[in-house]
Amino acid sequence: xxxxxxxxxxxxxxxxxxxxxxxxxxxxxxxxxxxxxxxxxxxxxxxxxxxxxxxxxxxxxxxxxxxxxxxxxxxxxxxxxxxxxxxxxxxxxxxxxxxxxxxxxxxxxxxxxxxxxxxxxxxxxxxxxxxxxxxxxxxxxxxxxxxxxxxxxxxxxxxxxxxxxxxxxxxxxxxxxxxxxxxxxxxxxxxxxxxxxxxxxxxxxxxxxxxxxxxxxxxxxxxxxxxxxxxxxxxxxxxxxxxxxxxxxxxxxxxxxxxxxxxxxxxxxxxxxxxxxxxxxxxxxxxxxxxxxxxxxxxxxxxxxxxxxxxxxxxxxxxxxxxxxxxxxxxxxxxxxxxxxxxxxxxxxxxxxxxxxxxxxxxxxxxxxxxxxxxxxxxxxxxxxxxxxxxxxxxxxxxxxxxxxxxxxxxxxxxxxxxxxxxxxxxxxxxxxxxxxxxxxxxxxxxxxxxxxxxxxxxxxxxxxxxxxxxxxxxxxxxxxxxxxxxxxxxxxxxxxxxxxxxxxxxxxxxxxxxxxxxxxxxxxxxxxxxxxxxxxxxxxxx
Amino acid sequence: xxxxxxxxxxxxxxxxxxxxxxxxxxxxxxxxxxxxxxxxxxxxxxxxxxxxxxxxxxxxxxxxxxxxxxxxxxxxxxxxxxxxxxxxxxxxxxxxxxxxxxxxxxxxxxxxxxxxxxxxxxxxxxxx
Amino acid sequence: xxxxxxxxxxxxxxxxxxxxxxxxxxxxxxxxxxxxxxxxxxxxxxxxxxxxxxxxxxxxxxxxxxxxxxxxxxxxxxxxxxxxxxxxxxxxxxxxxxxxxxxxxxxxxxxxxxxxxxxxxxxxxxxxxxxxxxxxxxxxxxxxxxxxxxxxxxxxxxxxxxxxxxxxxxxxxxxxxxxxxxxxxxxxxxxxxxxxxxxxxxxxxxxxxxxxxxxxxxxxxxxxxxxxxxxxxxxxxxxxxxxxxxxxxxxxxxxxxxxxxxxxxxxxxxxxxxxxxxxxxxxxxxxxxxxxxxxxxxxxxxxxxxxxxx
Numbered sequence: 019x020x021x022x023x024x025x026x027x028x029x030x031x032x033x034x035x036x037x038x039x040x041x042x043x044x045x046x047x048x049x050x051x052x053x054x055x056x057x058x059x060x061x062x063x064x065x066x067x068x069x070x071x072x073x074x075x076x077x078x079x080x081x082x083x084x085x086x087x088x089x090x091x092x093x094x095x096x097x098x099x100x101x102x103x104x105x106x107x108x109x110x111x112x113x114x115x116x117x118x119x120x121x122x123x124x125x126x127x128x129x130x131x132x133x134x135x136x137x138x139x140x141x142x143x144x145x146x147x148x149x150x151x152x153x154x155x156x157x158x159x160x161x162x163x164x165x166x167x168x169x170x171x172x173x174x175x176x177x178x179x180x181x182x183x184x185x186x187x188x189x190x191x192x193x194x195x196x197x198x199x200x201x202x203x204x205x206x207x208x209x210x211x212x213x214x215x216x217x218x219x220x221x222x223x224x225x226x227x228x229x230x231x232x233x234x235x236x237x238x239x240x241x242x243x244x245x246x247x248x249x250x251x252x253x254x255x256x257x258x259x260x261x262x263x264x265x266x267x268x269x270x271x272x273x274x275x276x277x278x279x280x281x282x283x284x285x286x287x288x289x290x291x292x293x294x295x296x297x298x299x300x301x302x303x304x305x306x307x308x309x310x311x312x313x314x315x316x317x318x319x320x321x322x323x324x325x326x327x328x329x330x331x332x333x334x335x336x337x338x339x340x341x342x343x344x345x346x347x348x349x350x351x352x353x354x355x356x357x358x359x360x361x362x363x364x365x366x367x368x369x370x371x372x373x374x375x376x377x378x379x380x381x382x383x384x385x386x387x388x389x390x391x392x393x394x395x396x397x398x399x400x401x402x403x404x405x406x407x408x409x410x411x412x413x414x415x416x417x418x419x420x421x422x423x424x425x426x427x428x429x430x431x432x433x434x435x436x437x438x439x440x441x442x443x444x445x446x447x448x449x450x451x452x453x454x455x456x457x458x459x460x461x462x463x464x465x466x467x468x469x470x471x472x473x474x475x476x477x478x479x480x481x482x483x484x485x486x487x488x489x490x491x492x493x494x495x496x497x498x499x500x501x502x503x504x505x506x507x508x509x510x511x512x513x514x515x516x517x518x519x520x521x522x523x524x525x526x527x528x529x530x531x532x533x534x535x536x537x538x539x540x541x542x543x544x545x546x547x548x549x550x551x552x553x554x555x556x557x558x559x560x561x
Numbered sequence: 562x563x564x565x566x567x568x569x570x571x572x573x574x575x576x577x578x579x580x581x582x583x584x585x586x587x588x589x590x591x592x593x594x595x596x597x598x599x600x601x602x603x604x605x606x607x608x609x610x611x612x613x614x615x616x617x618x619x620x621x622x623x624x625x626x627x628x629x630x631x632x633x634x635x636x637x638x639x640x641x642x643x644x645x646x647x648x649x650x651x652x653x654x655x656x657x658x659x660x661x662x663x664x665x666x667x668x669x670x671x672x673x674x675x676x677x678x679x680x681x682x683x684x685x686x687x688x689x
Numbered sequence: 690x691x692x693x694x695x696x697x698x699x700x701x702x703x704x705x706x707x708x709x710x711x712x713x714x715x716x717x718x719x720x721x722x723x724x725x726x727x728x729x730x731x732x733x734x735x736x737x738x739x740x741x742x743x744x745x746x747x748x749x750x751x752x753x754x755x756x757x758x759x760x761x762x763x764x765x766x767x768x769x770x771x772x773x774x775x776x777x778x779x780x781x782x783x784x785x786x787x788x789x790x791x792x793x794x795x796x797x798x799x800x801x802x803x804x805x806x807x808x809x810x811x812x813x814x815x816x817x818x819x820x821x822x823x824x825x826x827x828x829x830x831x832x833x834x835x836x837x838x839x840x841x842x843x844x845x846x847x848x849x850x851x852x853x854x855x856x857x858x859x860x861x862x863x864x865x866x867x868x869x870x871x872x873x874x875x876x877x878x879x880x881x882x883x884x885x886x887x888x889x890x891x892x893x894x895x896x897x898x899x900x901x902x903x904x905x906x907x908x909x910x911x912x913x914x915x916x917x918x919x920x921x922x923x924x925x926x927x928x929x930x931x932x933x934x935x936x937x938x939x940x941x942x943x944x945x946x947x948x949x950x951x952x953x954x955x956x957x958x959x960x961x962x963x964x965x966x967x968x969x970x971x972x973x974x975x976x977x978x979x980x981x982x983x984x985x986x987x988x989x990x991x992x993x994x995x996x997x998x999x
Contacts, residue, residue: 112576123783127604128576130627206578208602208781212906248581340652340671373671374654452581453588460675469672482656553907556740556872559580560587560599560774566706591770596794601777606785611776614789616698642695 030297032252034417040409049416052307057361057402063307063415065361066326070402071393077158077364078389079330083108083136084376085487086494087148090137094152096379100386104158104364107148107176108136110490114168115207117545120494124208133490135376136162140494140541141501145175146182154180159192165207166216167548169196169223169237171541174531177231193235193286194227196220197243198261202439203448204247206559211552213436219527221268224283226528228275235286237265238330245290246336248448248455251301252418256425257444258287258305259312260435266317267434277317281324285309288330291365293337293349295356299405300415302329302360308419330364331357338372342468343481346370351388358398359405365389371481442558449559498540505538513537517544521551567686568596570617572603573651574634575626582671583623586650586678590621593679595686605634609641618686622649622666628657635664646685650678694789697816701791704805704812711808715946718811725814726753726922729839731827731864736845737871739775740905742822746782748915753820757789757813760824761802764794771795775824789818804949807838827861840931841866841921846885848877862888866898867921869914873902896925951989958985 028036037044045053057065067073082097082105083090094105112118112125112132119125119140120132132138139145139162152159161176163169173194177187198216201207211219220237227236239261241254249257262284269280289305291298310325319325333353338346350367357365367385369377377385393399405411429438438444458464465471517530517539534544571587587597598615600607612620620638624631635647649661650669658668667685669678703710728749730738742758749756758779764771771794782788793803802825803809813821823839844865868885870878882900889898899917903910925931958964967984970976 115578116576124576124602124604127606128574128626128630130629131575134626201578204579206580208576208578373652375652449581449584453585456585456675466672480655482654553904553909556737556906560584560601560772560777566702568702587772587774591765591772592768594768594770596764596771596773596792598773598776598792600780603780607780610786611780611790613695614698614791616695616702 030251030414031292031294032250032297032418032421034252034414034421036414040413042409044409044413046413046416046420049412049419053407053412057406060310060322061307062310062322062325062327063303064403064406065306066322068402070361071358071399072402074363075393075399076358076362076389077103077330078386078393079104079106079158079160079364080366080382080385081106081108081332082377082382083110083162085133085137085490087137087139087144088150089133089487089490091148091150091152093379093382097382097386098153098157100383101390102386104160105152106160106366107162107172109162109164109168109172110134110136110138110494113138113140113494113541114162114172115165115201115205116209117168117171117541117548119498119540119542119545120491121498122542129491130488132494133487138490138494139172139175140498141538142175142178142182142535143501143538144494144497146179149176149179149183154183154185154190154192159190161192161194164195164197164240165201165210166196166198166219167201167211167545168541169194170219170527170531171535171544173223174528174535178532178535187231189233190231191233191235193238194223195240195288196223196237197240198435198439199240199243199247199257202555203444204243206557209549209554211548212555213439215548215552217264217268217436218524220265221272222526222528224265224269224280225272225275225526227283228279235328236283238286238288239265239284240288242288242290242332244444244448245292246334247445248450248452249444250451251292251297252421253425253447253451254289255301255305255308255418255422256429257435258289259308259422260426260429260438262287262309262312263316263430264435270317278319278321278324281313281317281319285324285326286328286330288332289357289362290334291331291353291357291360291362292334293353293356295352295359296405296411297414297418298353298356299360300411300418302331302357302362303403303405303411303415304418304422305329306361307415308422328364329360329362330366331360331362332366333357333368335368335372338368338370339466339469340373341473342475343370343374345468346372347384347388350385351392354388354392355398358392361403374481440556440558445559501538501540509537510534510539514539514543514547518547518551521547566596567594567619567682567688568598568615568617569619569621569682569686570608570611570615571597571599571621571623572608572611572634573601573623573625574603574608574631575624576602577625578602579625582650585675586621589675589679590682593683595682605637608634609637612638612642612645617645619682620645620647621682622647622651624649624651624653624661626652628653628660632660632664635661635666639664648678648681648685694786697789697812698791700812701809704808705793705803711805714812715808718815721811721815723811723814725810725819725821726841727810727821727823727839728918729842730822730824730845731842732845732861732869733847733850734826736847737905738824738845739778741845741869741871741903741911742824743779743782744905744908744911745822745915746779746784746788748911749820749822750782750784750787752915752919755787755789755818756784756820756822757791757818758822758824759791759793759806759809759813761793761795761806761826763826764796766797769796789813802838810838827864841918841925843867843869843918845869845871846881847872848875848881850881850884863892866896866925867914867918868898868900870900870902871905873910874904878902895928896921896930954989955985958988963988 052061058068082093110133137148161172163172224236227234239258241258244257245254270277306327309327313319313325333350347370354367367388369381371381432438459466462470513534517534520527520530590597600611648667653670661668732738762771762773773792795803842865844861870881901914901917967981971981
């Protein structure tokens with residue numbers, strides 16, 4: 019931005035024009051009364067706890083997974099030893115995303131990719147290996163159900179293993195995800211259940227957790243994939259709350275569970291933390307205010323405990339460059355700082371080799387160190403909402419809120435979040451933004467160091483890209499055959515039949531899912547039932 | 562409009578559904594006058610069959626994950642149509658890029674200029 | 690004709706790129722009686738044509754042994770390029786070499802087809818493909834060339850269609866032999882069926898026109914539709930309708946070919962020195978339109994040993 023002449027408008031990512039400097043007079047009138055409140059006071063943009071990170075530092079929470087379940091188990095233990103305070107069990111995407119077993123032709127055709135991005139877990143036996151010795155009761159585990167159609171399986175597998183290990187489900191804490199933005203918007207799978215069926219799954223999970231796992235966060239609405247697909251920060255906010263409305267309205271429609279409880283269950287969300295760090299910090303502040311406003315105005319919920327929005331954040335993977343990967347350590351650090359200034363509750367930093375492959379052990383460690391240095395050495399955790407009161411930050415926060423609600427309204431006018439996924443409208447918005455951003459980089463208008471400028475750099479060492487292990491497919495194939503051969507076939511068949519029957523009615527599928535996992539039904543068999551019962555989502559775009 | 566009848570097959574070798582990158586490239590190629598046939602996430606057999614049936618002038622592969630998956634597709638396409646040029650983009654670490662280049666495939670990793678990709682398409686299809 | 694697949698694919702390309710090759714092929718196939726069944730699938734964008742075709746492939750291939758798909762997409766009027774994208778949905782057929790999928794760009798033609806689609810169909814037919822699914826965009830009367838090429842035209846609509854395409858309704862209802870209301874799980878399917886039945890009752894069709902409801906993404910209604918298509922083919926062939934249609938199709942192709950030739954020659958004449966001079970004289974009031982026409986016709990077929998005064 020050094021060559022920018024002062025008469026050319028400067029905008030942030032959301033398209034809001036930025037002034038060269040701000041004064042108190044810039045803060046929009048409706049926001050001024052909010053400026054001088056304390057964290058823990060309405061409207062909560064400053065956070066929910068006055069003591070902030072002093073009493074509870076943000077959780078260091080890194081995505082981790084590859085290879086065989088035992089490899090992932092080892093990597094998780096490595097991260098816990100090195101200071102991670104929660105763990106994420108990532109499932110192999112070739113099998114999980116589509117609910118295929120490894121012997122599906124589309125997976126076999128890509129057997130070397132199996133195990134690259136997560137461990138293959140086709141049955142409860144695999145999950146047991148992956149969870150071996152993990153501190154289920156004292157750590158915060160993400161069971162890996164990022165994909166909507168996969169989540170019931172992933173959660174049931176985790177809980178079944180926990181039960182088998184003697185843990186009381188009503189006491190364990192952790193989270194699911196079930197992220198619509200992942201496979202319906204950003205990373206559209208070849209086939210998956212339609213969005214309505216997905217909504218049914220998520221509501222079933224919410225109701226099941228309410229009954230049996232009160233400390234578990236059933237779903238986590240994620241803005242990350244919306245943002246990394248191209249939606250701007252204001253749009254990311256609007257989409258996230260439109261997504262929340264679908265869940266809450268569905269729970270309300272069913273009438274099986276109080277809306278207050280559902281809202282509490284929806285209060286764990288995730289956002290992307292990108293590189294315009296002040297804007298990103300404002301986004302987190304805006305989110306807290308918007309959540310409370312939504313609960314109050316639309317659902318008449320004013321309990322501040324329910325309005326406590328817990329934010330998990332992941333730094334923007336798409337900002338990590340292929341060229342000069344070590345620069346990405348700086349990018350990761352800076353984006354993490356933005357998230358922390360925004361007061362998030364947990365944080366994952368992308369590996370510096372993100373554009374090349376899944377993180378190597380060193381890149382993973384680097385991500386931990388970035389967080390630890392920020393947490394322990396910088397003093398950033400000593401004061402809650404340190405940017406609060408800044409003329410710029412308060413103005414931008416208020417402006418983001420306004421723009422975000424406008425996007426939210428646009429979605430509602432079209433019938434809601436699922437409707438805009440089905441029609442491809444969201445994809446069109448994201449695609450258009452991506453195109454504009456791409457053109458700016460292409461033309462050099464937006465400088466990206468090492469990519470379109472300062473390209474000659476001597477790296478002190480080669481960053482080559484980590485390719486996981488190479489026996490994941492073979493071992494998974496063996497284990498699949500083992501399960502099919504040695505399980506109690508009669509029980510498995512019966513459990514699968516029950517699951518199918520429940521899918522066809524509007525019964526909650528989770529009890530049957532738990533039974534199916536315990537009976538060692540495999541992922542692909544469950545996927546086949548889904549395809550038979552629900553059919554395939556009509557994707558609005560080419561993939 | 563010399564490109565008007567040059568046909569490019571675009572396919573993804575992995576099972577990864579990210580669509581933004583390939584879409585931007587496909588549109589740029591269309592805007593340069595190419596007929597772009599997109600078959601999405603495709604197995605080797607399907608890529609080879611389409612390369613033959615559509616009688617394309619160039620194959621563009623979006624590659625991610627383990628390079629052997631892409632190599633398998635490339636070798637089979639080359640066997641079926643030895644003169645057909647292939648170029649590839651996507652998440653390809655440097656050592657993997659070298660392997661593809663050794664097979665005669667031009668590689669365009671993240672950060673590549675769109676104009677370079679379009680120029681390459683024109684050059685590889687005999688336009689310039 | 691030898692059916693080697695890559696040669697077939699290459700021939701289809703040459704037909705598109707070299708008018709002389711197309712002419713030669715048409716010549717060579719002039720006496721070849723068409724045998725392939727051509728099922729035209731047309732309808733407005735977003736109706737689900739590709740998904741429907743994709744879902745029909747296993748049924749059609751079971752019946753006919755193999756299926757060729759010709760999918761026509763519009764070219765960009767700005768660049769001449771095209772995104773031939775709906776192939777993605779068709780790739781999951783799992784039928785291997787029993788399916789041949791070929792994409793064509795319309796290259797500015799207004800009828801929903803490429804100029805060489807007719808010849809492409811002839812070639813596929815002659816190479817032994819017994820069934821050809823022809824997919825085109827059909828919005829209104831301008832896009833209905835598919836009528837001329839198809840043994841049976843399937844029009845694919847969605848619930849609520851009647852509301853948005855008022856002006857074009859006549860075109861599509863006249864074109865279809867079979868109608869499909871796809872995405873029939875969406876509201877308004879019954880009303881659309883009723884609207885359609887009203888419109889269709891005004892036509893005089895020797896064969897009853899059936900309306901089917903499908904949900905292509907779950908394959909609901911597909912088997913019934915396929916049986917309906919087969920029933921249509923049987924009935925229509927029994928009353929000689931197909932033969933009549935094929936014959937009239939060949940005639941129309943012939944007419945179209947001659948029209949194109951004349952058009953091309955007219956353009957050449959118009960651009961020539963002689964033609965330009967004649968036109969200027971007509972514009973200056975120095976010569977009649979009839980005389981200009983006569984001059985053009987002479988250029989088309991110059992009489993040897995004849996010198997007409999100009």
